[in-house]
Every structure is written in structure tokens, then in C-alpha cells.
Amino acid sequence: MTSKLATRKKESYKIFDEIARSYDFLNHFLSFGIDIYWRQKFLGALPNLDKINALDLATGTGDVALILVKDKRVEKVTGIDRSKGMVDIGRKKVEDKNLTNKITLELGDGVEIPFADETFDLVTISFGIRNFSDHKRSIQNIHRVLKPRGKVAIMEFSLPKNKLMRALYLFYFRNILPRIGNLLSGHGDAYTYLNKTVEDFPYGQEFSDLLSEAGFKNVSHKAYTFGVATLYQGEKLKC
Numbered sequence: 001m002t003s004k005l006a007t008r009k010k011e012s013y014k015i016f017d018e019i020a021r022s023y024d025f026l027n028h029f030l031s032f033g034i035d036i037y038w039r040q041k042f043l044g045a046l047p048n049l050d051k052i053n054a055l056d057l058a059t060g061t062g063d064v065a066l067i068l069v070k071d072k073r074v075e076k077v078t079g080i081d082r083s084k085g086m087v088d089i090g091r092k093k094v095e096d097k098n099l100t101n102k103i104t105l106e107l108g109d110g111v112e113i114p115f116a117d118e119t120f121d122l123v124t125i126s127f128g129i130r131n132f133s134d135h136k137r138s139i140q141n142i143h144r145v146l147k148p149r150g151k152v153a154i155m156e157f158s159l160p161k162n163k164l165m166r167a168l169y170l171f172y173f174r175n176i177l178p179r180i181g182n183l184l185s186g187h188g189d190a191y192t193y194l195n196k197t198v199e200d201f202p203y204g205q206e207f208s209d210l211l212s213e214a215g216f217k218n219v220s221h222k223a224y225t226f227g228v229a230t231l232y233q234g235e236k237l238k239c
């Protein structure tokens with residue numbers, strides 16, 4: 001990773017503060033609505049437990065938290081993010097849906113994770129971890145805050161394996177998406193930065209290996225939409 005990109009990652013929440021108002025619209029617009037389908041996949045990654053206390057890191061505007069509570073076993077979701085602008089919009093969505101009894105959104109860091117050991121049954125991250133300054137440290141802390149039998153589920157962008165799909169995707173991704181994103185968000189280079197973080201991310205087996213190294217078992221990854229997004233899962237077994 002270039003040192004410039006590493007420095008920007010530490011402060012990426014400031015970019016999200018600046019684009020928070022257009023974030024949800026642009027997400028759906030630039031992904032042709034497929035991001036909604038990708039987030040639904042978290043419902044298939046819940047631990048096999050009767051009651052689930054979940055933590056959603058880099059929760060942004062709260063979409064994953066809102067999906068998780070669709071499963072009645074999910075009693076509570078705490079979402080944390082470093083961007084106040086994103087969290088404020090998420091809180092409004094939670095209030096509008098009368099879900100404040102189940103979902104709490106707070107400011108907090110997804111790398112250091114400000115919760116005690118063995119607090120949660122499930123930790124999720126959707127399209128957030130590539131923005132973290134230290135993936136390894138975040139994963140170690142996720143393992144720490146999970147209870148035995150708990151699960152981690154992380155959705156992140158990846159690149160298609162098929163050469164033609166990859167070329168088409170990279171053309172859209174490098175040339176079209178940043179231009180439209182920057183224009184419609186009114187931000188000079190937010191979407192140029194976001195694209196760099198995607199191409200810099202250690203996706204697929206490389207990321208699964210990081211989960212295994214942190215102590216997760218039954219680690220798997222599954223690619224969606226020609227490999228544009230990948231869902232990683234792992235379990236913390238009883239010590």
C-alpha cells in the first residue's frame with residue numbers, strides 16, 4: 001500500500017462525512033441496485049443460536065443493521081462507525097422504522113473496537129474493512145469481542161477472475177464510476193479514493209488466510225456477481 005493511501009485510510013471517515021447525504025442514493029445508483037442484494041447475504045451468515053447479539057462495524061447509514069433485525073433471532077444490533085455524518089443518517093432511518101429498541105448506532109473505531117472480550121455472537125462488516133488502516137488488528141479484535149460459537153461475516157469488494165469480466169469491470173470502475181460518483185456527490189475525489197482502496201484490498205484466499213491466522217475456524221469465502229463482491233465467514237470455536 002502506498003503511504004499516501006495508508007494515510008488517507010486513517011482519515012477516510014472524513015470523506016464519508018462529506019458524502020454522507022448522497023451515500024445511499026449513489027450506492028444503489030452506481031451498483032445498479034445490486035448492493036441491496038449483496039447485503040441480504042448476511043442473513044445467511046448468522047450463527048446457529050437462538051438469540052443473537054450483533055455488532056456491525058463501519059455501519060455507515062445502518063443498512064446491514066436494518067437487514068439483520070429481519071431475522072427474529074437477532075435481538076440487538078450495535079453499529080459503530082467513525083463518521084458522524086453517516087451515523088446521523090443511519091439513526092434517522094432506524095427511528096423512522098421504529099427500531100430504536102433493537103438497533104443502536106454509535107461513533108466508534110472498527111480497528112480498536114471499544115467493547116469488552118466475548119460480548120457479541122456475530123460481528124459483521126459490509127464494504128468497510130478495506131477503509132481500515134490495519135485489517136489484521138481489526139480482525140484480531142473481532143475475534144476478541146466474539147463469544148465462543150460466535151461468527152464473523154465480512155462483505156467486501158473484489159475483482160472478477162474471468163479476464164473479460166475483469167477488463168469490463170475495471171473499465172467501468174476506473175473510468176466511469178469515479179467520474180459519476182465525484183460529480184453527483186459534489187466531492188472532488190471521494191470516489192477516486194474509494195476505487196483505489198478496492199484495487200489495493202487483499203481479496204479472496206489472501207483475506208481468508210488473515211481470518212485463519214487470527215484464530216477463526218471453518219473460514220470460507222464466496223464470490224457474488226462475477227466476483228465483484230465476496231462474503232467471508234469464520235467461526236470462533238470454544239476455547
Ligand SMILES: C[S@@+](CC[C@H](N)C(=O)[O-])C[C@H]1O[C@@H](n2cnc3c(N)ncnc32)[C@H](O)[C@@H]1O
Nearest residue numbers: 013016058059060081082083109110126128131
Ligand atoms: C463504504 S462505507 C460502508 C457503510 C456500510 N457498512 C454499508 O454497507 O453501506 C465505509 C464506512 O466505513 C467507515 N469507516 C472508515 N474507517 C473506519 C474505522 N476505522 N472505524 C469505523 N468505521 C470506519 C466510514 O466512515 C464509512 O461509513
